[in-house]
Amino acid sequence: MDNPIILVQAASRAWSGAPDWCMNEVDGRPVVALTIENGFKEFPAADVRIIAPEFDRGGRLDELPAMFPENKVSVFYGFDESPLERMIAALEDAGDHVPVIRVDGLHFGWLTDHARTMLNQASKNGLDCVKTEDDFPIQLTSDIYRPGALKKALSILEERSNGAAYRVHPKFFMFTATDKFKCARVPGPAVSEEWLKKCRETAEQVYIAGNMNVDSSKSINAGDQLSFHYEMALDYIGPDAEVLDCGCGPGYGSRMLADKAKKVVAADLDIETVRRASSGKYYDNITFQTGDATSLGFEDNCFDAVTSFETVEHVDPAPYFKEMRRVLKPGGLLILSTPQNSLGHIPVNSQHLHEFSLQEISGLCSEHFEIVKTTGIKQGRIIFPDDPKGQNTFMVCRKKI
Structure with missing residues (x-):
């Protein structure tokens, strides 16, 4: 799986309505560019698809593909309140059975070698979703999904009145429905203190405010x-x-x-x-x-x-x-x-x-x-x-x- 599809979830504002830190700049580029760059180091032939809410169409995310002229990078916009539907639409041409990687745009330090391990495990065992343990540092994580499982999850959630939070994080819905989905949590790998310190040093340009804010006029309650x-x-x-x-x-x-x-x-x-x-x-x-x-x-x-x-x-x-x-x-x-x-x-x-x-x-x-x-x-x-x-x-x- 040397040329996987990598979905990078990014937005100009967080669920709270405040500016999203993935658009903060590190050395003149938004953080999401570092996240994409990190992916190409492990998967140079990857098909990277930035998945963003419709409200960001025409904004700075449009500039990302030009930052990687030698690689395959595109941007999909849609479904402000439902990353699940955003993923499905962005994977329309992918087929139902080839697992894909999803990573948050803020997670510039994600462990791409571990993502490869999870991707191979999903492919070998026919898994619908693979993720690390819930308490592993979230900034180092990515998730694996099978597109057909995402469609199945949406079809079930459409019949539920309380499924909005799972449309934001569909992996957890799959883990609640083990009779319908085949999922696996895997232990996080050993992480060197050198990598943690390097990520923390970069983060000094990213996490620039001590307080996390809420703008109720723009917040989306589900997330x-x-x-x-x-x-x-x-x-x-x-x-x-x-x-x-x-x-x-x-x-x-x-x-x-x-x-x-x-x-x-x-x-x-x-x-x-x-x-x-x-x-x-x-x-x-x-x-x-x-x-x-x-x-x-x-x-x-x-x-x-x-x-x-x-x-x-x-x-x-x-x-x-x-x-x-x-x-x-x-x-x-x-x-x-x-x-x-x-x-x-x-x-x-x-x-x-x-x-x-x-x-x-x-x-x-x-x-x-x-x-x-x-x-x-x-x-x-x-x-x-x-x-x-x-x-x-x-x-x-x-x-x-």
Whole structure:
């Protein structure tokens, strides 16, 4: 399989509606160009097809084929809310049985030799989908699909009212329907520290903001994990609760909390972030202020709940957990999320000091709290009940009385 079809999923904006980092520039080229270039090193005769939402037609992605004049690169546009339908349409001429590689445009460090191994396994065993373990660093991954299986998945999902999230990540639908699809998870390969460090160095030009943003006017709910964290948290917030939203970012989640809680204090380390957050829609039960997650200026035992999403990976976890516990009332809840990574000692995301395996984050939480529930978010908004492995860890922890 030296000349596979490689689908590169790219867009100018993320599911949250904010600009997508795959279009950030590294040495004058968008990140997605590095992702394509990496693929050609392993598969020089590959047929690379960039699959993008219709809203990007006429934009900068049109320039990508000209960056690779010696290679086969094309761009397909369509289906803003359904990468599944986008893939099927882009593979119309491919036949149903030849497996193809799919990689996210942001994943410039994807392990192409491992993709070859998975591709060969899919071809040899007639597999519909092959992916690495759910907690392997996502920036290094790619997936294998059989086009006929994608069509089959769509035909089933069209009859379901709750299938939108699976149209974003169809591999997980296939893994839920093992009676209909033949799938395999394979262990991630050994990764050298040299490669992790090289990816992290490149990422310094890619992950240029500490906060991930949401633009609700442009977001597409089916794939928006950032809002999903707050939606999950609302199940644990009562109408009389006083809540600290620690690491509030642009404040969209704080306003979601304020629709249910009695009072919300929205805190972030960066004063400009706080100013932008406070300039949004006014709520009389939200207070915006600066705050350091490892050294908060609040009294002991003053909050019923603390939400802290995508924060602990940015800081020293020891003082972080100590502060979270200190400001909570006895019996209060810490509700957090963080990337789940089996190789998190050198995270690709250069904004992160450390990313935690499920065992690591569970151990840290257990030192200070009783763990009420652990959920592994597979990708986007997809969870499997009672399965804590995923690309992201969502935890609900209680301060012991």
